[in-house]
Amino acid sequence: MALMAFAGNSVLCRLALGEQAIDAAGFTVIRLLSGIVVLMVIIKLTQPAAFNLKRSITKVNASLTGLKAVKQHWLAPLALFIYAVTFSFAYITLETATGALVLFGMVQLTMIIASLMTGKRLQKLEWLGVMIAFIGLIYLMLPELTTPSLLGFVLMAISGVAWGVYTLAGKGSQKPIQDTCTNFMQTLPFVLLLILFAYPFFNLSAQGVLLAVLSGGIASGVGYSIWYSAVRYITSLQAAVLQLLVPIIAALGGVVFVSEPITLRMLVAAGLILGGIMLVSYASASDSYRTQ
Numbered sequence: 001m002a003l004m005a006f007a008g009n010s011v012l013c014r015l016a017l018g019e020q021a022i023d024a025a026g027f028t029v030i031r032l033l034s035g036i037v038v039l040m041v042i043i044k045l046t047q048p049a050a051f052n053l054k055r056s057i058t059k060v061n062a063s064l065t066g067l068k069a070v071k072q073h074w075l076a077p078l079a080l081f082i083y084a085v086t087f088s089f090a091y092i093t094l095e096t097a098t099g100a101l102v103l104f105g106m107v108q109l110t111m112i113i114a115s116l117m118t119g120k121r122l123q124k125l126e127w128l129g130v131m132i133a134f135i136g137l138i139y140l141m142l143p144e145l146t147t148p149s150l151l152g153f154v155l156m157a158i159s160g161v162a163w164g165v166y167t168l169a170g171k172g173s174q175k176p177i178q179d180t181c182t183n184f185m186q187t188l189p190f191v192l193l194l195i196l197f198a199y200p201f202f203n204l205s206a207q208g209v210l211l212a213v214l215s216g217g218i219a220s221g222v223g224y225s226i227w228y229s230a231v232r233y234i235t236s237l238q239a240a241v242l243q244l245l246v247p248i249i250a251a252l253g254g255v256v257f258v259s260e261p262i263t264l265r266m267l268v269a270a271g272l273i274l275g276g277i278m279l280v281s282y283a284s285a286s287d288s289y290r291t292q
Contacts, residue, residue, distance in 0.1 A: 002230055003242065005223025007250040010100070012149035012215040017091050022208025024088035027197035029210055031216035032084060032187050038217035039181035039225070047177070068227055074180075077171040077186035083162035083188075084220075085194065086155040097144035100247050102153055104137060106160025107167075111240035113169055118236075125233045125283035126237060133244045133276025140269035141246055167239055176228035184221065244273050 016022050022030075068188040091099055091145075108130065115122065122130075148156075173179045231239050248270050 002223055002227035003245050004263060005219045005226065006243065006246045007253060009215050009219035009223065010096070010246070010250060011253065012211050012219060013088065013091060014096050016208050016211040016215070017088065020203070020205075021205045022212060023198075023203040024092055025085075025194055026202045026204050027208065027212045027215075028085045028088045029191055029195055029198075030203050030212035031088075031220060032081070032184060032191050034213040035184045035221035035224075036181070036188075038214050038221045039177065039184055042222070042225075043177055043181055073182070073186065076166055077183045078190070079166040079169060080183050080224075081163045081187040081190040083159050083166060085190075086159040086162065090152045090155035090159060093149040094156060095146050097141040097142060098148050098187075099152070099156050101137065101141050102156040103146065103163070104244055104246070105134070106157045107164045107243055107286055108134065108240045109211065110161045110164030111168065111236045114164070115236045120237075122237065123280050123283045129276040129279030129281075129283065130237070130241060131276070132279065133273045136269045136272025136276060137244050139245060139272065140265065141252070143265070164240070167227070168236060171232050171236070173228045173232060177225045180221065180225040180228055183224075205244045208262035226228040235284050238277075238280055238284055241277050247275070248273060 013027065016027055017024060087103070090102075094102070112122070112130070170176070170179065233243070248266070251260075251266050254263055
């Protein structure tokens, strides 16, 4: 469900920016604000005892007074904001396929490095699985790849690193919806700064605002909560490789909703990515069994 939300988020972003229905800064602002509203409503309806608006506002005020005031809790919201804003601006100059390749490549690299830094040595099967899955991604995107602009490449690379950091920050989450809501709320200081600098360049339309709301409220707010629920049960490497399924899911969405044909390239790429995921999962499970 989380990966389907990620795929939907990419589609919504490209629809909004590709058709120039909204500018990148405006899309980011509305996306994050709508995520806050939807998550607060969900918590209010499902966990009324956990809903404490005053406490949440206090956390936001702490963020406004400086990052040190929120101690260790600043990392996830900062990573979330950096991911969202660089993602939007990168897609101004990048094609969808090129952007996806850079994004997921950097996510993989970030999370693999994080695994190595924690002392985990990747097995040969895990390395093989990562390579096969990434080859599948390249093969899927190959016909549409273009030489990226330097600025777009750098922005999307930063976005991928930030998303990797955000994912790692959620591995210890025990209250995914509440933690995701808190992360979104604590992006408010950064959102306000973005509004301050980008407001004169806002270009909003009804269609663009609707797409940004859907992206923020459903694909991001709800999707990221589900991701935080799932990611604590898998390894960092598994989380990295699993996200390579997002382009496949997006392609299948095109088959179902836009009547696009199922191509041999799509089937081969899906087989490679799923095969790589299977190898990584098998190796991780075997390692866990041996440890026990």
